[in-house]
Amino acid sequence: MPAAITxxxxxxxxxxxxxxxxxxxxxxxxxxMVNFGRSNKHKDDFWALDNVDLEVAAGSSVGLxxxxxxxxxxxxxxxxxxxxxxxGYVERRGRIAALLELGxxxxxxxxxxxxxxxxxxxxxLSKRQIAASFDAIVDFAEIGEFIDTQVKFYSSGxxxxxxxxxxxxxxxDILLVDEVxxxxxxxxxxxxxxxxxDFQREGRTIVFVSHSAEQVNRVCDSAIxxxxxxxxxxxxxxxxxxALRKSF
Amino acid sequence: MSTxxxxxxxxxxxxxxxxxxxxxxxxxxxxxxAVVEVFGQRELLNLLVRRxxxxxxxxxxxxxxxxxxxxxxxxxxxxxxxxxxxxAAHNVPNFAIFVYTGLTLWGLYSEVLIxxxxxxxxxxxxIRKVYLPREIFPLAATGSALxxxxxxxxxxxxxxLVTGQFRVSWxxxxxxxxxxxxxxxxxxxxxxxxSLNVYLRDIQxxxxxxxxxxFWCSPIVYSWAQVVQTAxxxxxxxxxxxxxxxxxxxxxxxxxxxxxxxxxxxxQLGVNTxxxxxxxxxMALDMLIAIAVGLIFLAIAQRVFARLQGNFAQEI
Numbered sequence: 001m002p003a004a005i006t007x008x009x010x011x012x013x014x015x016x017x018x019x020x021x022x023x024x025x026x027x028x029x030x031x032x033m034v035n036f037g038r039s040n041k042h043k044d045d046f047w048a049l050d051n052v053d054l055e056v057a058a059g060s061s062v063g064l065x066x067x068x069x070x071x072x073x074x075x076x077x078x079x080x081x082x083x084x085x086x087x088g089y090v091e092r093r094g095r096i097a098a099l100l101e102l103g104x105x106x107x108x109x110x111x112x113x114x115x116x117x118x119x120x121x122x123x124x125l126s127k128r129q130i131a132a133s134f135d136a137i138v139d140f141a142e143i144g145e146f147i148d149t150q151v152k153f154y155s156s157g158x159x160x161x162x163x164x165x166x167x168x169x170x171x172x173d174i175l176l177v178d179e180v181x182x183x184x185x186x187x188x189x190x191x192x193x194x195x196x197x198d199f200q201r202e203g204r205t206i207v208f209v210s211h212s213a214e215q216v217n218r219v220c221d222s223a224i225x226x227x228x229x230x231x232x233x234x235x236x237x238x239x240x241x242x243a244l245r246k247s248f
Numbered sequence: 249m250s251t252x253x254x255x256x257x258x259x260x261x262x263x264x265x266x267x268x269x270x271x272x273x274x275x276x277x278x279x280x281x282a283v284v285e286v287f288g289q290r291e292l293l294n295l296l297v298r299r300x301x302x303x304x305x306x307x308x309x310x311x312x313x314x315x316x317x318x319x320x321x322x323x324x325x326x327x328x329x330x331x332x333x334x335x336a337a338h339n340v341p342n343f344a345i346f347v348y349t350g351l352t353l354w355g356l357y358s359e360v361l362i363x364x365x366x367x368x369x370x371x372x373x374x375i376r377k378v379y380l381p382r383e384i385f386p387l388a389a390t391g392s393a394l395x396x397x398x399x400x401x402x403x404x405x406x407x408x409l410v411t412g413q414f415r416v417s418w419x420x421x422x423x424x425x426x427x428x429x430x431x432x433x434x435x436x437x438x439x440x441x442x443s444l445n446v447y448l449r450d451i452q453x454x455x456x457x458x459x460x461x462x463f464w465c466s467p468i469v470y471s472w473a474q475v476v477q478t479a480x481x482x483x484x485x486x487x488x489x490x491x492x493x494x495x496x497x498x499x500x501x502x503x504x505x506x507x508x509x510x511x512x513x514x515x516q517l518g519v520n521t522x523x524x525x526x527x528x529x530x531m532a533l534d535m536l537i538a539i540a541v542g543l544i545f546l547a548i549a550q551r552v553f554a555r556l557q558g559n560f561a562q563e564i
Binding site for chain 2: 005006007008009011013021058059077078079080081082083084089090091092093094098100101104105107109110114117118121122123126127150173201202203204
């Protein structure tokens with residue numbers, strides 16, 4: 001459970017965030033020429049987020065729950081700055097790390113060592129910081145001597161373990177997590193959850209997207225339930241899970 | 249690494265909020281912000297360039313030597329077939345140096361443009377999952393093109409020295425000016441096209457075709473004197489001026505003026521007496537203006553990029 005902080009400041013604020021996706025059915029020049037003038041027929045609007053407000057205090061762990069297509073991953077991406085909202089804005093402070101996919105940016109032809117440096121830099125670490133925690137990363141990932149092997153020869157378990165190990169050594173103030181805690185074998189999962197508990201003790205803020213109500217219940221102190229892009233519940237995790245069940 | 253929770257909260261309280269949306273900024277502030285942001289990521293940029301270079305020829309026996317094979321093959325083709333068989337070399341002194349000078353600069357221009365244009369799509373995995381200043385991808389493509397260029401330029405310099413064609417003169421300043429001119433325009437186009445390419449994938453193919461046309465629209469295989477002569481013969485001398493409006497033509501001319509000393513001298517080629525190249529009258533000024541215009545174009549391209557990048561993650 002998160003550390004007790006007196007008078008915790010907000011680190012994340014979303015105001016009236018909406019996101020419209022335009023689904024275009026014609027992508028190539030030929031199709032656009034052929035469909036020119038009728039182009040509105042070839043567009044579909046879809047509101048993935050509809051006027052979402054949000055405030056997250058430092059040191060809290062918030063779960064985002066919702067059915068498939070409810071907009072929770074989109075919200076996480078908007079918070080991470082990966083996509084821009086159509087209206088509204090997101091404000092944040094502190095170092096943010098988005099773990100939307102483990103090993104995004106891994107290059108299969110490079111060795112584990114090269115990829116640690118590359119991926120660390122992608123997540124915002126300087127070369128010196130990576131060098132300082134390099135041994136800890138290799139240790140945590142349990143990669144051992146394979147660190148100088150190209151990652152295309154890694155087993156899928158080794159691949160995600162290395163990626164996760166880099167991610168947790170980034171030292172973020174805000175951590176955005178999308179369904180990535182379910183990696184590796186049971187022993188490694190336990191290690192991951194222990195690391196998350198460490199993060200909470202250190203007062204880091206976690207925004208956690210998951211399908212698993214059980215996982216959210218274990219990790220988060222509050223939750224937000226989305227349905228069709230709207231917030232339908234926010235507050236206590238237990239009630240959130242009940243609200244989620246009702247929304248299906 | 250482990251700050252106590254209360255300390256962290258107090259530190260965060262003292263920070264001011266930052267908005268993720270950069271579209272609201274004005275033209276100059278937006279461009280300045282992007283430059284600062286990319287500069288802050290120079291270590292990552294460096295790693296991305298190294299990644300491109302390392303991964304490109306990984307597992308091949310000759311490795312990096314392949315970088316040289318392509319331009320040298322091109323040199324051979326143009327020298328033997330265009331130069332000797334089609335006879336272009338009869339009117340251009342020191343044809344090998346001449347062609348290789350043009351090819352070297354053209355190689356930089358086309359590699360930045362072509363690999364830059366597809367760079368955003370090529371890094372789709374990263375763009376969908378991580379926030380980075382996305383300008384970094386065309387710039388990383390530029391970085392690896394610059395390293396290839398440096399190697400080719402080294403060979404050119406060596407060839408010029410070995411053949412005794414090196415002249416110390418003010419004309420040497422045209423070399424960095426030509427390279428800078430080509431680079432500024434290439435980066436500007438790469439930034440612009442890489443963002444448009446996300447929405448309209450045809451751009452990358454159009455660029456490839458366009459570059460082939462542009463290659464023959466630049467004085468690489470034939471000399472500037474031949475362009476002027478042909479325009480004069482047809483009574484359309486103003487077309488030569490139009491020809492120079494193409495920034496890469498001007499850049500290639502500058503590069504040749506610095507590296508290809510035979511072009512500035514009267515030479516005897518068999519029965520032909522070749523006068524020096526009729527270099528444009530205000531070439532230095534023209535090049536400075538072209539660089540300045542290129543920088544403005546780069547700023548505009550970056551603003552277009554910034555506009556379009558908001559939806560990269562979902563369109564890609």
